[in-house]
Amino acid sequence: MLANYEVSQAEKKFIGLHLLFAVIAVSIGSLFGPLQALEHSGLDLYPYLQPIFKSYYQGLTIHGVLNALVFTTFFITGFLTLTTIYGLKRPLRYPKLNAVGFWMMVVGLVTAAIPILADEATVLYTFYPPMKAHWAFYLGLTLVVVGSWIEGYGMYFTYYAWRKENPGVRTPLTTFGGLITMVMWQIATLGVAAEILTMLLPWSLGLIEGTDPQLARTYFWFTGHPLVYFWLLPAYVSWYGMLPKQAGGKLFSDSLARFAFWLFLLLSVPLGFHHQYVDPGVPAGWKFLHAILTYSVFIPSMLTAFTVVASLEYAGRKRGGKGLLGWIRALPWGDPIVAAQLLAGILFFFGGIGGITNASYNVNLVVHNTAWVPGHFHLTVASAVTLSFMGISYWLVPYLTGKKLAVSNKFALAQVWTWFVGMMIFSNAMHVVGLLGAPRRTPLGLAPYIPEEWSGHLLRVGIGGTIMFFGMYMYVYIVAKTAWSKKAEPANVEVPLAESVQDPQDTPEWLDKWVPWLIGTVALLLVAYGPQLIDQISNISLTSPGFKVW
Amino acid sequence: MTEKQSMHIDPYEKNWIRLSIGLLVVFALAVTIAGFAMGIQVPSPEARVDPRTVADEGPWAEPGLRELAPGKYEAYVLAQTWQFTPREMTIPAGSEVTFYITSKDVQHGFKLQNTNINVMVIPGQVSKLSVKIDEPGRYDYICTEFCGLGHAAMFGTLIVE
Amino acid sequence: MAEHKNSDNGEFHPKGTWVILLIFVVTLILLWGSVYVILLSRGVTV
Numbered sequence: 018m019l020a021n022y023e024v025s026q027a028e029k030k031f032i033g034l035h036l037l038f039a040v041i042a043v044s045i046g047s048l049f050g051p052l053q054a055l056e057h058s059g060l061d062l063y064p065y066l067q068p069i070f071k072s073y074y075q076g077l078t079i080h081g082v083l084n085a086l087v088f089t090t091f092f093i094t095g096f097l098t099l100t101t102i103y104g105l106k107r108p109l110r111y112p113k114l115n116a117v118g119f120w121m122m123v124v125g126l127v128t129a130a131i132p133i134l135a136d137e138a139t140v141l142y143t144f145y146p147p148m149k150a151h152w153a154f155y156l157g158l159t160l161v162v163v164g165s166w167i168e169g170y171g172m173y174f175t176y177y178a179w180r181k182e183n184p185g186v187r188t189p190l191t192t193f194g195g196l197i198t199m200v201m202w203q204i205a206t207l208g209v210a211a212e213i214l215t216m217l218l219p220w221s222l223g224l225i226e227g228t229d230p231q232l233a234r235t236y237f238w239f240t241g242h243p244l245v246y247f248w249l250l251p252a253y254v255s256w257y258g259m260l261p262k263q264a265g266g267k268l269f270s271d272s273l274a275r276f277a278f279w280l281f282l283l284l285s286v287p288l289g290f291h292h293q294y295v296d297p298g299v300p301a302g303w304k305f306l307h308a309i310l311t312y313s314v315f316i317p318s319m320l321t322a323f324t325v326v327a328s329l330e331y332a333g334r335k336r337g338g339k340g341l342l343g344w345i346r347a348l349p350w351g352d353p354i355v356a357a358q359l360l361a362g363i364l365f366f367f368g369g370i371g372g373i374t375n376a377s378y379n380v381n382l383v384v385h386n387t388a389w390v391p392g393h394f395h396l397t398v399a400s401a402v403t404l405s406f407m408g409i410s411y412w413l414v415p416y417l418t419g420k421k422l423a424v425s426n427k428f429a430l431a432q433v434w435t436w437f438v439g440m441m442i443f444s445n446a447m448h449v450v451g452l453l454g455a456p457r458r459t460p461l462g463l464a465p466y467i468p469e470e471w472s473g474h475l476l477r478v479g480i481g482g483t484i485m486f487f488g489m490y491m492y493v494y495i496v497a498k499t500a501w502s503k504k505a506e507p508a509n510v511e512v513p514l515a516e517s518v519q520d521p522q523d524t525p526e527w528l529d530k531w532v533p534w535l536i537g538t539v540a541l542l543l544v545a546y547g548p549q550l551i552d553q554i555s556n557i558s559l560t561s562p563g564f565k566v567w
Numbered sequence: 568m569t570e571k572q573s574m575h576i577d578p579y580e581k582n583w584i585r586l587s588i589g590l591l592v593v594f595a596l597a598v599t600i601a602g603f604a605m606g607i608q609v610p611s612p613e614a615r616v617d618p619r620t621v622a623d624e625g626p627w628a629e630p631g632l633r634e635l636a637p638g639k640y641e642a643y644v645l646a647q648t649w650q651f652t653p654r655e656m657t658i659p660a661g662s663e664v665t666f667y668i669t670s671k672d673v674q675h676g677f678k679l680q681n682t683n684i685n686v687m688v689i690p691g692q693v694s695k696l697s698v699k700i701d702e703p704g705r706y707d708y709i710c711t712e713f714c715g716l717g718h719a720a721m722f723g724t725l726i727v728e
Numbered sequence: 729m730a731e732h733k734n735s736d737n738g739e740f741h742p743k744g745t746w747v748i749l750l751i752f753v754v755t756l757i758l759l760w761g762s763v764y765v766i767l768l769s770r771g772v773t774v
Contacts, residue, residue, distance in 0.1 A: 072716060074713060074715075074716070074718075141713055145673075145674050145712075147672070147673055147674075147690060148673050148674070148714075148715070229691065230674055230689050230690050230691060231689050231691060231692050234687075234689070269577070269580075270575065270576070270577065270580065272574045272575055272576075273574070273576065273580065276574070293687075294609045295609060295610060295685055295686045295687050296689065296692075297610050297612065297613060297686065297687065297689055297692040297693060297694040297695070298612050298689065298692045299611075299612070300612060301602075301608060301609050301610070301611040304609055305599075305602070308595075308598065312591045312594065312595055313591075315587070315591060316587060316588065316591070319583070319584070319587035320584065320587075323579075323580050323583045323584075324580070327577070327579075327580070373594070377594060377598050378598040378602055378609065379601055379602045379607045379608060379609055379683075380601075381609070382607070382683045382684075382685045383683070383685075385678075385685050385711070386676050386678070386685070386687075386711035386712060387678075387711070454678070454681065454709075456676070456678065456709055456710070456711040457711070458712070458713040458718075459711075459718060459719045460719050461719070463719040464709075464719040464720065464722075466680075466707045466709055466722045523575070556615075558615065558617075558691060560618060560619060560690075560691055561618050561690045561691055562619065564648070564672050564715075566648050566672070566673055566714060566715025566716065567715050567716050
């Protein structure tokens with residue numbers, strides 16, 4: 018039985034601050050979503066924003082950086098801090114260390130935001146050189162990443178202290194998943210750290226003349242794909258460790274849940290070349306190896322699909338669902354927390370299909386850099402992740418503030434469905450128009466080569482994007498109203514930790530040992546990346562001077 | 568270390584894992600055949616160039632189409648903000664064209680619509696891919712990577728007659 | 729009913745889960761296959 022544990026007010030406040038910054042970021046970043054989507058439909062509002070925002074691309078940079086990098090990182094570090102300490106039932110070992118990490122992220126965010134808002138860093142969230150942003154942009158990103166590392170260290174120290182107090186006890190699942198996420202992130206971000214510290218920052222400061230754009234891409238995508246798993250794994254923590262309880266059942270398999278997390282640690286990083294299939298400077302053989310490794314990381318996702326759906330079936334049957342599929346209707350669809358995660362899962366089914374298509378080596382020639390790609394990742398980061406985070410917020414904000422959700426259940430449900438419907442329309446249209454050949458990152462209204470036949474799909478992009486806009490600001494409204502309302506009823510919310518069908522103590526010990534998995538992770542990384550990194554670094558040529566082309 | 572410590576994999580889930588792996592093996596075989604047996608391949612390193620001088624000397628000083636043999640062409644394409652040179656090329660239907668593309672400034676993309684030509688164009692690197700086009704018509708090549716304010720207007724046309 | 733440790737789980741077989749995931753696999757094969765066919769129809773690149 019899981020006894021309740023009381024998280025201190027100071028820690029609740031600390032976690033709440035993460036959420037505050039996350040929601041502020043997403044509320045600014047999402048302003049630009051419908052502007053881009055409507056531009057595709059032929060309604061370009063950017064000229065009216067000229068005094069403040071200079072171009073479609075500046076808007077797109079803000080959208081990508083704030084939503085995909087800032088919202089996620091702040092939400093995730095806050096949420097995982099809670100799952101760590103609540104799961105371990107002990108406070109942070111060094112709360113000051115975590116505070117240092119957090120405030121470093123805030124300083125980094127502000128440092129990067131200034132040049133972005135001043136139109137001095139309109140380089141999109143991939144910031145490929147030799148497009149050259151203001152140095153403060155690179156410095157700010159570095160501080161955000163290092164801050165998240167430090168918050169990770171705070172979690173490791175807390176875990177280490179708990180482990181010494183509790184030898185032989187299985188690490189609680191939500192803690193376990195959170196720690197793996199942070200360790201994976203630590204390894205993955207070495208790529209972007211190398212890119213910025215050895216190339217972009219000295220270059221933007223005028224210390225070196227040029228960059229090697231191909232090597233920069235290799236560094237970037239070392240981090241860029243695992244970034245996707247950094248977003249996704251916290252949602253999985255909720256799907257495995259909380260959703261079964263919220264749905265009224267238990268986790269179907271504790272040991273397979275843990276096994277999947279280990280596979281994600283092992284396989285999330287050594288596959289970045291699948292973002293570089295059409296790069297001229299990477300040999301096809303290495304691309305093929307990474308294709309196979311990318312297929313391998315599909316396996317823990319397939320495991321997750323089974324374990325999570327089976328846990329839901331277990332819950333639905335316990336709630337009286339009959340027949341082969343009758344249990345689906347028996348699930349608590351009326352609870353916005355559950356509905357958000359179920360709908361996130363449905364969208365993620367399609368996200369998975371698109372993902373395996375992108376990953377399929379030469380099949381990537383059909384879709385690379387087309388509108389298909391943002392169509393795809395809006396199903397992952399903006400659906401599986403963001404919609405789950407919305408659902409999580411509906412218990413997390415009341416838990417942290419002690420106040421009930423300040424809107425009716427119906428309103429929160431409407432929010433969740435609005436996002437779902439908008440996303441279905443938007444992402445489907447983006448996939449179709451991408452297959453027809455529309456490029457991504459392009460104001461298509463200005464493109465002279467767009468055939469008339471695409472206009473129906475482009476209209477749907479605008480409609481879907483607009484619906485999502487309402488879905489997002491309903492969410493922001495709910496969270497803000499709950500956080501700031503004075504008179505709200507007190508909430509009695511617990512962190513929803515799911516029990517497992519199988520006693521976690523019966524999970525084999527090798528699934529709770531770090532050292533062998535870490536050795537395996539590093540070894541695989543060396544095999545998959547080592548030779549190419551050595552080759553590309555030893556042949557480095559810093560011959561590309563910088564350009565400001567916006 | 569008790570006896571009951573085991574993975575406890577439910578037989579239904581075990582079969583699901585088998586099915587997943589089987590499916591991935593089939594997909595992997597399909598892309599391997601298409602890539603290595605049929606020749607629908609992704610690019611590999613072709614050459615390194617100096618982006619500061621590539622437009623002044625060597626083949627990209629005079630970009631364009633070169634006929635190697637009847638029905639066999641090479642196309643040297645230079646990408647820069649915000650145009651491809653040449654902007655237009657004409658080949659007879661049924662010809663085979665090998666593209667050699669590089670950039671003299673920032674990163675670009677080169678996608679020849681309705682074909683398998685879709686590559687990144689990276690300063691310092693040469694992107695090489697081939698295509699054989701039988702169907703006459705106008706095939707636009709468009710820039711698929713953000714390259715600055717004029718990115719959306721960056722394209723050219725391959726005319727197949 | 730016999731008392732054994734996992735009686736909670738004893739009766740439960742995730743058949744519905746299999747149905748849902750089979751639908752997923754069939755959709756995956758169809759959609760992935762359609763893009764693969766586009767790739768093949770567009771011919772060789774080397």
